[in-house]
Amino acid sequence: MRQADVVIVGGGMVGLSLACGLAQAGFAVSVLEAGPTPMPDERIDYRVSALSRASETLLQQLGAWPLLPRKTAYRTMRVWELDGPAALSLDCATLMEPDLGHIVENHLLRLALWQRASQLGVDLQSDVHLLPMIRRVTVAELSCTTGEVWRSPLLVAADGAESWLRQQARVPLFRRDYGHWALVANVRTALPHDACARQCFTPEGPLAFLPLHESDLCSIVWSLPPARAQALCEADEADFLRALYVAFDGQLGLCQLASPRRTLPLQARLARDFVQERLVLVGDAAHTIHPLAGQGVNLGLLDVASLLRTLSACKAAGQDWGCRQWLRPFERERKWQASQYLAAMAGIQQLFALQQAPARQLRGLGMALLNHLPGWQAPLLRQALGLA
Ligand SMILES: Cc1cc2nc3c(=O)[nH]c(=O)nc-3n(C[C@H](O)[C@H](O)[C@H](O)COP(=O)(O)OP(=O)(O)OC[C@H]3O[C@@H](n4cnc5c(N)ncnc54)[C@H](O)[C@@H]3O)c2cc1C
Structure with missing residues (x-):
């Protein structure tokens, strides 16, 4: 049985950023990732993200920005x-x-964050296949097919648009095809x-x-x-x-x-709850928007900054950070902004x-x-x- 202050399901750009920030704040963190450990790759990724100054500032604070071997400023x-x-x-x-x-290649950012999380002592697990979660009054438990068990006061769903953990928790989802x-x-x-x-x-x-x-x-x-x-x-x-x-x-x-072509279906998604007892949703697990304004991961990183503030305040006050009551300020702040962006993207798409x-x-x-x-x-x- 492994005990952690926070267990994050999903080691994408958002989950790993949160892991780095929490580790810096003194939390013991585990990240459970379904895919393989990210490895250096010579190829230029065809998935890229336009990162805002706010995202850059957060990644600087986390110590991941200097680990990026390439990034392109646009003026x-x-x-x-x-x-x-x-x-x-x-x-x-x-x-x-x-x-x-x-503009940053997604693979490079993920690799930089993984390396940084490792430097900060985060328990990083890849190729993990999880079994149904168990929530008790004061803790939640996750076990994987190899028999290992993680126990924590708080689970974070950072496992992307089709979040397994969100479905486990039966969080209702607004979904609209673009x-x-x-x-x-x-x-x-x-x-x-x-x-x-x-x-x-x-x-x-x-x-x-x-x-x-x-x-x-x-x-x-x-x-x-x-x-x-x-x-x-x-x-x-x-x-x-x-x-x-x-x-x-x-x-x-x-x-x-200069690369293969790939297609990705685009959907607007908004989870009804961003928090439940012992559970928080961040990044694409909580919301997805049309990429026309290049804001999806920027919003996810704003979730991270907000959650870091909330959990650090709980820790400082000696509160139970897995308790929904203390997570509500995070939910109010982030749901409001995500809804605004969803409405704005729909408006621009329809106008054009x-x-x-x-x-x-x-x-x-x-x-x-x-x-x-x-x-x-x-x-x-x-x-x-x-x-x-
Ligand atoms: C075409 C396109 C262009 C975009 N351009 C931009 C842009 O320019 N700027 C911008 O800000 N955003 C952009 N976005 C949005 C951005 O890509 C997403 O918001 C971002 O990838 C979300 O990151 P995430 O970490 O929340 O989720 P993901 O990147 O989906 O990561 C989720 C992680 O969870 C893991 N996982 C999944 N299921 C499980 C499970 N059951 N157990 C454990 N782990 C699991 C996955 O393997 C993955 O590593 C774009 C999106 C698209 C489709």
């Missing part, structure tokens, strides 16, 4: 509508900031990306080109109706690259594929799906106002950077 952002009047440009100089954020799949890949571009994150709203869905560490290397995230995403994923390379060129209006010239002339003019006018009215850009940028 400008351009958003526009294909064949429409709407266009928006944002520049870090407006805020006198060095950049608007960083009617989109994301097609992701890395591409070499003919023109340099100039450290600019670009997103084009096409009639089929948004297409983002995110700059990577080489001047002609970008990660693309293309949201499309499922059948179209599937067809483009399976299309021969030349046909795919032609379609990409047309959809992106040739902004970075002709592209070459309308193709009638009045909707196009309205979008153009809105973005022109944001571009030219003094005093509007700074608050928007502060929000995007995670400083607001």
Whole structure:
């Protein structure tokens, strides 16, 4: 029987960040991960995340940021509508900031966090297959198929969008299909990306080109109706690259594929409860949103920062941190923000799906106002950077 102050199910970017923060705060932490231990890999990951300044600050505090061998700062952002009047440009100089954020390969961030958690003495378990959880009055227990048992006052579900632990606890879930799949890949571009994150709203869905560490290397995230995403994923390379060129209006010239193409279904999810007795949900286990604003893991890392504050305060006050009553402030704060983001993503997606002339003019006018009215850009940028 292993005893821990907190047991985290799921060693993804969010679960591992929480593990590092809790270990720094003096908690004894176990992480139970279903997959293998992350290992160094020469290949460039085709799953990347745009991280806000708030995420960078947290990862600095956790000591994981310096362990990242590659990260790409982006200094400008351009958003526009294909064949429409709407266009928006944002520049870090407006805020006198060095950049608007960083693009990080998911695999590298996970590896850095795993290494950091190991340095901090976290009990890291990989290839774990868990059996149904048991909750008693003051502790919860998890056992795995090899017979090992973990006992703790608090379990954390950080096991992703289809969270096993959330299902175990029978937490009701709001779920809505976006009617989109994301097609992701890395591409070499003919023109340099100039450290600019670009997103084009096409009639089929948004297409983002995110700059990577080489001047002609970008990660693309293309949201499309499922059948179209599937067809483009399976299309021969030349046909795919032609379609990409047309959809992106040739902004970075002709592209070459630099990775396999993959598709991922996109759904909005919001758990009804973020906390129960002896249980907390964080990251994708609690909420998922459309990647068009690149905020999913940023929200998860804000969950981590909030939970670290709550649990540290409980520990300092000698309270039972697995008790729902003490976890409620975390739930109130995080559920409110996740709901706001879900509503905002649905609104943006629906606004850009309308193709009638009045909707196009309205979008153009809105973005022109944001571009030219003094005093509007700074608050928007502060929000995007995670400083607001
Ligand atoms: C196409 C796309 C682009 C995106 N771009 C961005 C972006 O630019 N910026 C951004 O902020 N966000 C982005 N996101 C969102 C981001 O990828 C997710 O929010 C993030 O990966 C969630 O991290 P997590 O640790 O909560 O979950 P996950 O990354 O899903 O990790 C969950 C972990 O739990 C493990 N696990 C699962 N089941 C079990 C089990 N039963 N027992 C033990 N372990 C288990 C898994 O193996 C995994 O390691 C994007 C998402 C998509 C789909």
